[in-house]
Amino acid sequence: MTWLADHWLDVLGWGGSALLVYSLLQASVLRLRVLNAIACVILIVFNAVLEVWPMVGMNAVLVAINLWFIARLLRDRHDETVYEVLEVAPNDEYLRHTLRIHGADILKFNPAFVHDPSDEQDAFLVQKGDETVGVVLLRKEGGTADVLLDYVTPRYRDFSPGEFVWRKSGLLASRGIRQVVTPPGMVGAYYDRLGFQPRGDRWVLKVPGAA
Numbered sequence: 001m002t003w004l005a006d007h008w009l010d011v012l013g014w015g016g017s018a019l020l021v022y023s024l025l026q027a028s029v030l031r032l033r034v035l036n037a038i039a040c041v042i043l044i045v046f047n048a049v050l051e052v053w054p055m056v057g058m059n060a061v062l063v064a065i066n067l068w069f070i071a072r073l074l075r076d077r078h079d080e081t082v083y084e085v086l087e088v089a090p091n092d093e094y095l096r097h098t099l100r101i102h103g104a105d106i107l108k109f110n111p112a113f114v115h116d117p118s119d120e121q122d123a124f125l126v127q128k129g130d131e132t133v134g135v136v137l138l139r140k141e142g143g144t145a146d147v148l149l150d151y152v153t154p155r156y157r158d159f160s161p162g163e164f165v166w167r168k169s170g171l172l173a174s175r176g177i178r179q180v181v182t183p184p185g186m187v188g189a190y191y192d193r194l195g196f197q198p199r200g201d202r203w204v205l206k207v208p209g210a211a
Contacts, residue, residue: 085124
């Protein structure tokens with residue numbers, strides 16, 4: 001404790017610098033901004049104690065920039081004007097390309113997933129501008145659509161862009177889908193906010209407007 005009391009300023013400076021570097025390694029854009037803002041606050045305190053005012057000013061500006069981006073990210077996360085759902089064929093070449101690019105990451109969360117266009121009847125890409133941020137694949141049997149894949153790219157892992165497929169009830173109802181059923185063991189923190197109801201180890205969405 002004596003050493004820490006004598007060297008707390010060094011610890012603060014090195015800790016803030018380490019956190020700043022660590023923030024730049026984050027794949028998630030929201031996590032990057034949050035950690036970067038915290039690191040800048042720590043460095044403001046460090047530089048203020050040393051009275052290095054140019055560094056205090058620079059880090060204060062960086063905190064303001066990070067907070068602005070964080071506020072915009074949180075504001076846009078449920079905004080249908082920011083995200084767009086594109087329907088594609090299950091054998092669409094761009095869909096295949098997206099699944100290949102993110103194949104290793106997909107298998108981390110869906111180890112049993114195999115892309116089989118003959119087994120998939122509805123495929124959707126969730127876009128933010130020209131960037132693909134999510135993929136949803138469904139298999140329809142009667143009025144029930146089983147979720148084969150609901151994937152989010154690492155940059156948007158703190159968001160749930162797949163929700164825009166579920167929220168566009170007309171998109172599903174027009175296909176005669178009356179309910180959507182997730183695979184066993186899906187994490188409910190995402191689905192319970194969108195009207196899905198637990199059924200054993202699955203989640204079920206009753207589609208509004210379906211015949």
